[in-house]
Amino acid sequence: MKTHSLMDKIFHPKSIAFVGVTTSNPFHWTRTFWESAREFQFAGPMYPVNPRGGELDGYKVYRSVDEIPGNIDYAICTVSAKIAPKIVRECAAKGAKAVHFCTAGFAETGDADVTELQQELVSTAREAGIRIIGPNCMGIYCPESRLSYDSGFSKESGSVGFISQSGGNSIYMIREANWRGVKFSKVVSFGNACDLNESDFLEYLAEDPQTKIIALYLEGVRDGKRFRNLLERASHKKPVVLVKGGCGEAGARATSTHTGSLAGNDVVWDTLCRQFNVIKPQNMEEMVDVLATLQCMPDFKGRNALLVGPGGGASVMLTDEFEKRGFSLPAVTDKIRDELLGFSQAAGNMLRNPIDYSQSMQDPGSMHKAIQLLTAWEKVDFCVGFFRPSQMTDGFLDMVRKADHLVHNAFDASFKPVTYIVECGITPTRQAIAFEMAQRIMSAGKPVYYSFAAAAEALRLVADYNRHKISKQ
Structure with a gap:
């Protein structure tokens, strides 16, 4: 057969x-x-x-x-x-x-x-x-065939195929990615790989029409030459995202006792991924961020960002994370500044990039107009909205919750990529509000991140992937 x-x-x-x-x-x-x-x-x-x-x-x-x-x-x-x-x-x-x-x-x-x-x-x-x-693995999860290895996984099929040497990491990935709006076509946890191994499953998913994105968590490979050839072939057909475990000396020892696999030198893996334009996050959390980005914004390659947040030190740190990853934040022009001031004095808080919405949310109509104006600006490639419940009073937080649909609508009208950062919150009440907001955003098909660094890194990895893909065509 x-x-x-x-x-x-x-x-x-x-x-x-x-x-x-x-x-x-x-x-x-x-x-x-x-x-x-x-x-x-x-x-x-x-x-x-x-x-x-x-x-x-x-x-x-x-x-x-x-x-x-x-x-x-x-x-x-x-x-x-x-x-x-x-x-x-x-x-x-x-x-x-x-x-x-x-x-x-x-x-x-x-x-x-x-x-x-x-x-x-x-x-x-x-x-x-x-x-x-296997042995020593969780096996197959395939929503289409109603095959699963844990409760609570999504029954909805998606476009991501995931190959994992670790059963625990595969469970984490499915649960976290499902929550973030990412659904899977097929997942396999293959463990020791005494027979079927990572190369067999990679070869299959590369040809699988239901799988549009391939993700892998590997600690080592059985046949390096075969895997290299299949990775090259797969990366020419669809995005491939790879997390390598067992990078250091202690990690390599843990790998041998976990799945009995040969870990390999991390420098070799980095070189291999660069050569074939394979996206290589540093950990599973970054992989979820990348998959959410690829699913919602598969062609993202922007460099010029419009950041919208609550102002203060948060905006400074947000700017730092994006700038150190090569993104640009264009300064608002005099013409746009005059237009903003023309319809609202509250817009005075929005004369820079990042935009401070701490006062303008009290006038949601002005906020809506301001975002429409700024996102239409040709120097902006994509937009990032940031919500920080811990920084808001109860009254202001309630106002934001009621007005955030205006922000979403304004962003959507721009037809530019839009992402959101939602701080998870530092108290149970604020955390519940944050997750409620995140769920609304994800239901609208937008990627959500939980930190400045996570958003900036995922966007950088996907933008670099798409730019390199274009350069090779």
Whole structure:
């Protein structure tokens, strides 16, 4: 079976066996995959397998894979390492295309006997014509096929494909990105990669029509030459965003014990990403910011910013973050200054860039007119609005909440890229207000960031990516 066809079947199984799921403890970790499939309303047959038998949520529990009637497409296994080869043989006999082993305790331990067991697992799978995801991973999340590995993930399909060597980082990414408005086409947490690895999944997502952006969290690669060639090919087709873990000496040691992977020199990774115009954030938080930017503003490449905020020291720091990343803040011209003063004395606070809205929000109509005037200015490429609830009195904050739609409408009318920074707040009440504002903005399809540096860095990375892409065309 060709790799692409096989991957399609792995991400879209018609039936699943849950091997090792507990029937006695509803809070046991082996129930995670079962409960997620139930929550997502997986449409195909589901077969819980446990030597004790019995019943689980109205489903018959089979004592072994052999007892399952008919064939299965896919198996999620939470069994001990020592019986893994046996499970592979049983699944192969039932026609399974792939087996996902969530279980840890394989080659990442460094133990010679367990490493030999993992090698036996791979050879058994190859003899049986079956592929393995893992071990030591969370497996597949594909909203389209109703396949998930944790509760609360979005059921809505998106355009981002994510390949993660870490299960925990993949869960963080899905939850945080979903909240920020980013939805996924497919996600795979592949762990030790004893069989299917990062290159296999990269090759697939590069050709996948549902995936418009590829994101990767890697600690190392199995075949450097193959990965390099596939990364080059993928980066010519769609944006690729890569976070590399295990950069330092201690990080490399942690990598070997986490997934048993060879980390590699970080300088090599930096060079590789520059060569192929791959976006390389420094951490997972930056990756979420970049994905939100790419999804909302895929062609962003502006240099000249209009910043709108509450003034004072916040505006100074906001300016610093953007200027040190190469952005320009054009000074307001005399002509525009005269026009601003012509319709509101409150506009006196808006004669600079960044614009101070601390007084003008008391006159929302003037604020709306001012933003319309400034965003129409040809020297401005994009706009950044900044809300800081901790700096506002209760009365002023209420005024901002009521008037912020005027600001959004004025920005939208400019047809220029618009982003927002929303301070999360330092008290529970202010935090709730901040998240409410952020949710409204994200619902309108605008990217939201939680700090000055986060906004400036994400915009820089995406702008650099798009400028380099144009220069190579």
